[in-house]
Amino acid sequence: MSSYQGVIVSDPWLQSQFTQVELRTLKSKFISVRTQHGRVTRDDLPPVFAGMKAFSEMFSEDEIKTFLGESNSDMGEEIDFEAFLRLYLDLQGRAVEKSGGLRSSFLKATTTTFHHAINESEKASYVAHINNYLAEDKFLKDFLPIDPATDALFDLAKDGVLLCKLINVAVPGTIDERAINTKKVLNPWERNENHTLCLNSAKAIGCTVVNIGTQDLVEARPHLVLGLISQIIKIQLLADLNLKKTPQLVELVDDSQEVEELLSLAPEKVLLKWMNFHLKKAGYQKQVTNFSTDLKDGEAYAHLLNALAPEHSTHSTLDAKDPTERANKVLEMAEKLDCKRYLTPKDIVEGSPNLNLAFVAQIFHHRNGLTDSKTTTFAEMMTDDAETSREERCFRFWMNSLGATTYVNNVFEDVRNGYVMLEIVDKIFPGTVNWKQANKPPIKMPFKQVENCNQVIQIGRNLNFSLVNVAGNDIVAGNKKLIIAFLWQLMRFSILQLLKNLRTHSQGKEITDADILNWANNKVKKAGRTSQMESFKDKSLSSGIFFLELLSAVEPRVVNWGLVTKGETDEDKKLNATYIISVARKLGCSIFLLPEDVIEVNQKMMLTLTASIMYWSLQQQEAASDNGEISDEIFVEGRENETGLSGETSDVAVDSES
Structure with a gap:
């Protein structure tokens, strides 16, 4: 069963003001205060609200105390969770008023009913995309095509199958479809498992799902469902907008320095650069800087298509005086290139950013107009080995899943100014960053990046990271080995802190790698299985059997043993590895590894996988425990026999001289 249970309040209106993620976060803070003081009163709340980022920049603790006292003079009166939520909303309203009606991104996310109108044109476009790409799916073909004029999209999304399938269309192989519950009628647990699998897999391909919970998807909240679908489709359409997938993009730049800049660009920025490259060659004088206002008149599209498809070139498009007429001619010409008509002339004229981006991406896929002249030279520059590339991908998606303001497109390029690293550290360890000394991008002076x-x-040294002979300029220089090593220690420390902070863990003692290893072996043994692992480098892990037995031990119903192979051949190992990752995500584990990491026994990824399963298991026991005790012995063999990564730090330590 899933770790997401859903927080329900009795007032439907109050319920509608929050997503499930927000309700769980606020409920956790409420329970924390109640646990500390035995009850919750208004007197307890000023430091709680003042510590929230949404309010910390707006109000002092004294101001919050004054506001709370205005509605009720008895600050010592006990309040329940719903009263707590109402006070939160009241303070949120004051924050909006103080900011002049402008909501911060956090405040905007918390008001989910009155400020999220559905864009019917986008909905129709996404429906057309789904109908096109999933028409032959064995399970969904009975429900397709979807009628965009109805709510059939949201009804179909409620069981989670559609969203899981769509993720696999965007990034094939992300979800082992054997792990999806695909019965015609699903019970609540099966539906919840599908949504948990969907959300964890969406994070693993780069979607931002910070304010979405499984209950939101079960209820099929239209703006949240469409928002997630939009992200998934965008990832699919922009998948080839990088130098690894399309090395011909090197034609857009003139020298190696510009190649480095191209590597750090977001895919949509690369798409704009590609568009302007062809427009300039075609003699178009204007620069397109966005997918909205700059495309409204249709002129840029007319020049672009004339340049890319001279066989269909016509002056009638440019001669059209009416923007709607020109937009219509643009779409007619695009259809001759087999570009699907996912937007209307009205969408172009109104400057729909999402649909224009999708349209330009489709043109790129069908006719990018690039040559291979520089490709060979560029290929020599792409020296990353397969493991480094996988680890960069893992850390990139992990960093983006934390909900930092800066979106990471390329770890090795984007961390060099230091700012995104500070954001990530602050997300994991709030209060450790001195923002007064931080330099915000764009940063033109190198010494500011070094600072x-x-x-x-x-901060890493304060956290006792292994940082031998390392300085800030090593990150600025883009030393890939050091960057990966630092991020690994950050991820590992974050996981260990999560385990340490669980109420049911061993009285606040530090968790070690050996504790995780021993817990996993003990769990499998107690379940009557015989597999054991000697370390996180144990080559026997490549078969996948141990992790499947561990998953089965923490939740017996989650593994279908009829789908498990012996893991002896390479093909069987890959089948098991793919299944392991999807089953773990279905259970509720947020993991970012690939099947190859299991097959090749990547030491770092084996630890994170095991620790994520352990964290999920202990969370379930904590939720079910009234007295804080658990049956698992985390420290089963004491500290004298520690094995695993904690005894092998030389493999992951950061040493600038190595």
Whole structure:
């Protein structure tokens, strides 16, 4: 069963003001205060609200106390969770009023009913995309095509199958479809499992799902469902907008320095660069800087298509005086290139950013107009080995899943100014970053970048990271080995802190790698299985059997043993590895590894996988425990026999001289 249970309040209106993620977060804070004081009163709330980022920049603790006292003079009166939520909303309203009606991104996310109108044109476009790509799916073909004029899309999304299938269309192989519950009628647990699998898999391909919970998807909240679908489709359409997938993009730049800049660009920025490259060659004088206002008149589209498809070139498009007429001619010409008509002339004229981006991406896929002249030279520059590339991908998606303001497109390029690293550290360890000393991008002076990175390194040292002979300029220089090593220690420390902070864990003692190893072996043994692992480098892990037995031990119903192979051949190992990742995500584990990491026994990824399963298991026991005790012995063999990564730090330590 899933770890997401859903927080329900008796007032439907109050329920509608929050997503499930927000309700769980606020409920956790409410319970924390009640646990500390035995009850919750208004007197307890000023430091709680003042510590929230949404309010910390707006109000002092004294101001919050004054506001809370205005509605009720008895600050010592006990309040329940719903009263707590109402006070939160009242304070949120004051924050909006103080900011002049402008909501911060956090405040905007918390009001989910009155400020999220559905864009029917986008909905129709996404429905057309789904109808096209999933028409032959064995399970969904009975429900397709979807009529965009109805709510059939949201009804179909409620069981989670559609969203899981759509993720696999965007990034094939992300979800082992054997792990999806695909019965015609699903019970609540099966539906919840599908949504949990969907959300964890969406994070693993780069979607931002910070404010979406499984209950939101079960209820099929239209703006949240469409928002998630939009992200998934965008990832699919922009998948080839990078130099690894399309090395011909190197034609857009003139020298190696510009190649580095191209590597760090977001896919949509690369798409704009590609569009302007062809427009300039076609003699178009204007620069397109966005997918909205700059495309409204249709002129850029007319020049672009004339340049890319001279066989269909016509002056009638440019001669059209009416923007709607020109937009219609643009779409007619695009259809001759087999570009699906997912937007209307009205969408172009009104400057729909999402649909224009999708349209330009489709043109790129069908006719990018690039040559291979520089490709060979560029290929020599792409020296990353397969493991480094996988680890960069893992850390990139992990960093983006934390909900930082800066979106990471390329780890090795984007961390060099230090700012995104400070954001990530602050997400994991709030209060550790001195923002007064941080330099915010764009940062033109190199020494300002070094200052940011020096603070990152100092925080790492304060956390007892292994940072031998390392300075901030090593990150600025883009040293891939050091960057990966630092991020690994950050991820590992984050996981260990999560385990340590569980109420049911062993009285606040530090968790070690050996504790995780021993817990996993003990769990499998107690379940009557015989597999054991000697370390996180144990080559026997490549078969996948141990992790499947561990998953089955923590939740017996989650593994279908009829789908498990012996893991002896390479093909069987890959089948098991793919199944392991999907089953773990279905259970509720947020993991970012690939099947190859299991097959090749990547030491770092084996630890994170095991620790994520352990964290999920202990969370379930904590939720079910009234007295804080658990049956699992985390420290089963004491500290004298520690094995695993904690005894092998030389493999992951950061040493600038190595």
